[in-house]
Amino acid sequence: MKKASKVFYITFVLIVLTVAFGVIAPESFEKASGTIRSFIDTSFGWYYLMLMALLLIFTFIIIISPYGKIRLGKDSDRPEFSTVSWISMLFSAGMGIGLVFYGASEPLSHFAIQPATADLGTDAAFKEALQRAYYHWGIHIWAMYGMVALSLAFFQFRKGQPALISSTLKPIFGKKMEGPLGTLVDVLAVFATVFGVATSLGFGAAQINGGLAYLFGIEQGYVAQMIIIGVVTILFIISAWSGLNKGIKYLSNTNMVLAITLLILVLVLGPTILILNMFTETFGAYFQNLIGLSFQSAPLNAENRNWLNSWTIFYWAWWLSWAPFVSMFIARISKGRTIREFLIGVVFAPTVFIAIWFAAFGTAAIDIQKSSFDLTAFPTEQILFAAFNQLPIGTLMSIVAILLVSTFFITSADSATFVLGMQSTNGSLLPSNQIKILWGIAQSLVAAILLSVGGLTAVQNTIIIAALPFSFIIILMVIALFKALNAELKLAKPKK
Template structure:
């Protein structure tokens, strides 16, 4: 009998929606392709403005939260310290910006805009400058603002408010206890739906590029059936990593992959027009900044063109669909950071590396195409985007070696994306749990491969793009609501910080930094802060004529308050042992991690305990009052 750790409504609800779409793709591949294209056209015509306005709003809000008073809030208790040293954290953010997208579009996108710009004469120096500006725009701070806000919502409510690490938690300021009902289930279902199609789109790009590379090197046919075979092979490797628990091996392989990708970039930088590339990087960045506001709001409303749907709107939808995946990764590594530190680094570090990558590959490709290649690279890109990188490498020394390396890079990015994507989806489907049965991760891993394969059969990459645009639409609405909930809760926390609070003694703060909390540490916090906080609330309720009681026992302390209509409100503080948090998507499962003790709060307005380790007396009082209010109004 299979053991489970899931929210059945979310797990099977998301599976049903995805399954229905796949049945349509299987039953009538030609017709389903037309349906996908029709849906894409409808979404663009009806909601294209909404995508553009929403992404502009996300960037603006991220900057406001970073520079305003909310920027000083911690992702965790006020005295929380970061889980990682600053440079290690930056390195992981740097890794988060690398993936199949940069391998596929590093050459293809700049060349495509160079030969087919949205406006102006193609194949000119002005077109080259415009091509790099557009590429920077699509991979710049707008994409990372989307990831930053989703990651911020996950980290803020999980580490500061003790709620599960899942999307619905971000709506708790708006919905209260109802996040644990059908509305919360719908939020998580849409998050899974969008994430699944976003990852499937990346897998589609990856397998298309792998097929083109094998065709270039070995003469392998380039068609949908070969690509499905590649999907099966790579997904088998990803499934094996799930089944055999080789997460550490895959993690080391992905770290090696990142190193090799950087070496490939440095090789192109060294053998390409090095001096020109450094000058181009500076000018590209200046051009990007000078046109940032104009491009942010450009919709070509007066001169409609298909270019907008094929590029900018697709990218915005793709980033939105990917946001739970990347957001959960950066949330897991960012406990203890301030909001300001989190947002500014998430916006700037990965985008900065991406700008360097796109300049090295994009500007070199354009320079070669205008010179020694005599248009061969642009001709290949116009025929098939997936061949761009290999025709580009053909113009440089050691093409066979670098092309083989590129195929391996894409394959490992493919494996780690599928493995980590399955983990993230399963975490959402299991209410924030990260120690779920292996069969659940295998299930999602196989389903991701099935989505990519069937949509490739149904209509190729066009069907994947159309499905991504449609799947991201409901999640845009959810993201807007997440932003409202985040702002409301952060403003409440900022207002609460006006009260002078007594932090833990220096010795306790140092111990918490240097070692996980012990049971004695948590018992001491209950005695020093927890019990007095509950007594303060009891006295306040007594002044209002409500006979609340505070009871102590060997495990903790509880408050019981008669609120209305005979319904008592219960709030309990206990010491709880748990595995140390997972820090990356490929970390060891819970049962194999070291243990630590945490201060846990449980109240009647929610079914799950919350981690409030490090809360001061005043913060615990505020937490009791917040949940008492939800109990009365929920």
Template sequence: MFKISVAIATVFVLIGILIPTQLGQAMGVAQSFMLESFGWYYQLVATFFLVFAIFMIFSKYGKIKLGKPDSKPEYSRPTWFAMLFSAGMGIGLLFYGVSEPIAHFAAPPMGDGSTEQSVIVGMRYTWLHWGLHAWAIYAIVALALAYQKFRKGAPGLMSATLYPVLGEKVKGPIGQTVDVVAVFATLFGVAASLGLGSQQINAGLEYLVGIPNNFMVQMMIMGIITVLFIISANTGLSRGIKILSNVNMSLATILLFAMLILGPTLFLLNLFTTSLGSYVQNVALMGLRLSPFENSEAAFTQGWTVFYWAWWISWTPFVGMFIARVSKGRTIREFTVAVLLVPTVVCALWFTVFGGTGIYLELVQGLNVSGQGLETALFYVYQNLPFGIVLSILTVALITTFFVTSADSATFVLGMLTTGGKLNPSNRVKVTWGVILVASTLVLMASGGLAGLQTAIIVSALPLTFIVLVMCYGLVKALNQDLKEQKNEIARKKEKKLADKTAS
């Protein structure tokens, strides 16, 4: 697995180096085809995953532990949440925190832009993209992985979750194909975040010290951070990632409350409450909306919503495996509720505070926040707040630590996927994947920029959706068998007790 995956990844990197223009053109054609032809499928699949996750919370399987009956959680809840966020959406929260709500406010999927009504529409669509649907996708894959690993003693591989359906076939070419698909979905999904992170660090440094904002500088940034995350990866999960995850959570909390206090506090609190009601009322409709008769509205759904569903699906081997690794000992109900609801609420707060501040500055104070680039909008908002320099320094530091933990976690997961599910891959394997990950990111940025990153995500996520659908069926099948065995065991104990009583 390791040799095959590294060989394919190396070929991709070489193609990007030798013929970047042709690669960029091919990815552009692929992106248009995938968005137009499979948008309906992504919408249906994402909605199904949310319904399935809610079903698991209220199902008869809720009390089953992700581990043996006497298993205890390895990490405290605060540390568990911190590790989940650091691996899950860290860089994206900062990159899109201001830029996405303000973009939807200025150009909403329906109606006129830059109006009071478009504030609510824009905010609820941002919540859609980062809310229940996204975390349901993560929760399902992480649940299946954790159950098979800690309950059944299976290797920590995507293919292992299909054992209830495919049996011993998962140990042959079918299982290897599944794991290769997971490897490249992870590679391209994480590459997108690293690309966004390097762009925004560059934008922050341009604002703070005047460093030019261009691809060469971003290459240098990625080179420096590569050294940092390789050092972190070599310290192991319980040291490097755990420490940095807690640092991330602390810095993110400070930044969130600083923005809430320095920004239009009462406006943001009112906006959160209003957006919550609008999101709850419209979540089902938004999650299935395609607008077949309005080209502009269809373009919004394809460019934003469908892209996000593909991004989250492509991240499922990475985030799902990482969440599973740190969730041993939790019950299915506790796990699913926590992964589904807690991050959704925090993401909603985050986008309301950051995006709402940007909207307030444009709608009320007349500033051109929506005219800024995606990577610069956040720093433009800082310019118009007290202590903007301090907030910018804090943000660059936070992006850097998110960058390191995302790359660190990704090399850990890629190492697991290509070494038969080892919980602690060797440093050589992790360093190899770290270099390939950064090289792939640079190739995608050079050949197509943000569009190139998006294309790689959408294409790699499609085959993974079919794998996750089979995974859902296999999980229910395995859980039913588990409950049946528990009932049989209880019946045997009762019969033995009755027999002993009769004999005495």
């Protein structure tokens, strides 16, 4: 195939073998993946917590250090995209479907089903529910994305290296990254990306199906979800064909318009004053408790430990599996920005928006739950629509939500095909449409097949397994980045 690298063929074979195992022996697949996931949760939970916390610390160090003045590109380069479009694109790629899927259901779960540490249904559980949502979707994740993306953008635009994960490790391993070792690194990145994105596609199909079932009585199940995946796959392939400056850019801007519209509707039609007060108090408490949250591993409390495995450790693994895709995409759209401008934008803008989102949707859902309407009686993918039904113009809000999930679905998959194309064509910044379309079809098929053999549990188990080896690569990327940044500053110093 034209311009396809060894990474493309090797990863494709690995993905086919993994999916074939799931299809031929679904029970064995689910049992094996569940056993490995349980081992990782038990043995590496502390490691995930430490890694995410340290990446946040390194991010702050770089922001306030002289490294922040270095530009991602030549000193004369300037950003290709406006700040608004840039933030919209990185936000759409980095969160997308999950934000709508979990916006109401996660805080509600922490309040009414399984609180982390507070007593069920109490005011303390209400406040804790929002803080935990901020923690799972906020500053830690974006710092991790920021560090990986910074490494990619620095070596790509400042040093002229190919847009590959392996290229960022050359300060440590030198030309070995151009051989089998580099191929192994890039294969791990692509493998993690495919299964990380497949999880979101599964969530998206389930929620679109749930919304249509709740509103219009359309049957909810595997057949309907496959039709949804098929339709959306065609749409994002059309978008991928149109290129970065058209399809992804326009859809990302559309995402932000729809998301802000839905957010405003919830703020205005929901318990407005309660939402504003809860945001003010819990967002402050989130930063006040940030250190404690970051290192909480519950070593002596089995119940809390199980909660952490189900929520925090799963999230950290999910975000790590998304890191190659999201970070490479963020790097690709960030040429010309200074390191300080880049990290502040990547880390803080999405964090604030996400906190407002969860405060609005979570508070509205919990307030409805407290008013004796049991939202927990609905499946997770229908909770948002059931909550909207308790508000004025709820049907219209549900339709907007379905449109938003659909556009997030398209942009996430579109961005992923673009990045997978880059990673499997030796870092080409303009991968061929043929490669992008093949990856688009492949990731949709992975989501569809895994949903058929084990539901979202099988997909979740797979990404936790895929994320572990890539997390070690992230550590090496950070070491290589600091090494290269130090060398860059020495070059910039005037000689006496």
